[in-house]
Amino acid sequence: MQRFEGRVAVITGGGSGIGLATARRLASEGAKVVVADVDAASGKAAADEVGGEFIATDVTDEAQVEALFQTTVDRFGSLDVAFNNAGISPPEDDSILTTGIDAWRKVQEVNLTSVYLCCKYAIPHMQRQGKGAIVNTASFVAVMGAATSQISYTASKGGVLSMTRELGVQFAREGIRVNALCPGPVNTPLLQELFAKDPERAARRLVHVPMGRFAEPTEIAAAVAFLASDDASFITASQFLVDGGISGAYVTPI
Ligand SMILES: NC(=O)c1ccc[n+]([C@@H]2O[C@H](COP(=O)([O-])OP(=O)(O)OC[C@H]3O[C@@H](n4cnc5c(N)ncnc54)[C@H](O)[C@@H]3O)[C@@H](O)[C@H]2O)c1
16 A cells, blocks of 8 residues: 555654654655654664664754744645654652642653644644644553553543544645544553553553553554545544543453
């Protein structure tokens, strides 16, 4: 499939994990990929690997985000896909009882304010073109609660989900689709490290996944490629769960 032939895609957090897998997937389907990441080494490596372009960007910085989309359009002629995906999940963000205001604010900035900025500066380019697809990375925690809390993370993803829904509605008649991707737990280095340290916590989480395993980044990338492509032409303002059945489960198979 070459669903992105002649199209330009910006991927924030494209240097690692879900963003990297998506850069590979979209490039393999013909997209010109712009990798935006605060980590220059991994971001540049990802862009080089997929024959794309790296633009060093801190997604919490308004001027840098504005420049990211303007530079993309100046250099490559259009902005067809914006995958607003960069996010963090630091250990200081925990129960509301122990999470300080600085940790709370940092996560809100990187996970939620960044998506506001990316949409704010991507949409005008898409309005001029009369088309475009935005995929914002939320999480399954935007629709479910956990007793093992990461309070600011969960609240930030809830914000991403509601903002996405509203933008999808507002710009639907201008040819711009805006959808929220809600991944379940993904097999990334961060999660592997966490669970190697605490196998009991890993087992406790896995029991809630009907499929009995975490997602591979390529499985999430496949969903992003679908949402960003014309195959999803009637899908907007949606919460798109790719979670191995977690959000549908009451009891899981043994
Ligand atoms: N891994 C999971 O289990 C999981 C589950 C649901 C949702 N998510 C979400 O998916 C997204 C990607 O997660 P991942 O697991 O691939 O993480 P990751 O840590 O592998 O990759 C995140 C990337 O974002 C970049 N980044 C961080 N802060 C940035 C900033 N201020 N500006 C620009 N880039 C920045 C990092 O350098 C990194 O390359 C995040 O929004 C995360 O919350 C992840």
